[in-house]
Amino acid sequence: MAELLKKLQDEMKAAMKSGQKDRLSVIRMLISEIKKVQIDKKKELSDEEIIEVLQRYAKQRKEAIKQYREAGREDLAQKEEFELSVVQEFLPQPLSQEELEKIVDETIAELGASSMKDMGRVMKAVLDKVKGRADGATVSAIVKNKLSG
Incomplete structure (x- = not known):
């Protein structure tokens, strides 16, 4: 099993134990995205491939934030920002x-x-x-x- 998937599953257990429902929901969504790609490709994903899935998910969150702000829906934009912050915890640090x-x-x-x-x-x-x-x-x-x- 890829190191990153194991880390996500460990974080999911920690979120369950600590009662962080919002965080748990985001991590579950990430794991399901990864599993969906694994089923499509009919193989286990490497850490690099998992990072690509997470980046795609992060990019979707960024686009959604922009659209919600343009539509004046700050409440939904903040929800997306929270999801983005959780995803970014599992991505490599961006270069300066x-x-x-x-x-x-x-x-x-x-x-x-x-x-x-x-x-x-x-x-x-x-x-x-x-x-x-x-x-x-x-x-x-x-x-x-x-x-x-």
């Missing part, structure tokens, strides 16, 4: 802007990239290096800035 820029600089140097034509190659290499610790839009903005500058 400085760390990300350093990785992009190193990758550009490694690949000998010099223009926007190289953007695809640089993006692929950087995203492989930062898997799960930075979102594609942020990486894309940094790479564009470095290659066009």
Whole structure:
């Protein structure tokens, strides 16, 4: 069993014992998302694959928060923010802007990239290096800035 799934199950038991109903509900939802993907793929998921499932779930929460705020539903936005905070406990710590820029600089140097034509190659290499610790839009903005500058 993947380390992350075991951690989620342990946290679920702890939430049950301490009576944290909201937290328990979110963790159960995460475990069910993971199990659904395992059934679809007909195999146990690795920690990396579980992180991808959790990231997808976190991204959905962020989109929902934005939509609820635009609709003036602060109550629902706060519920989604709570869910997002629980999910983020199980995700790797995101890279800082400085760390990300350093990785992009190193990758550009490694690949000998010099223009926007190289953007695809640089993006692929950087995203492989930062898997799960930075979102594609942020990486894309940094790479564009470095290659066009």
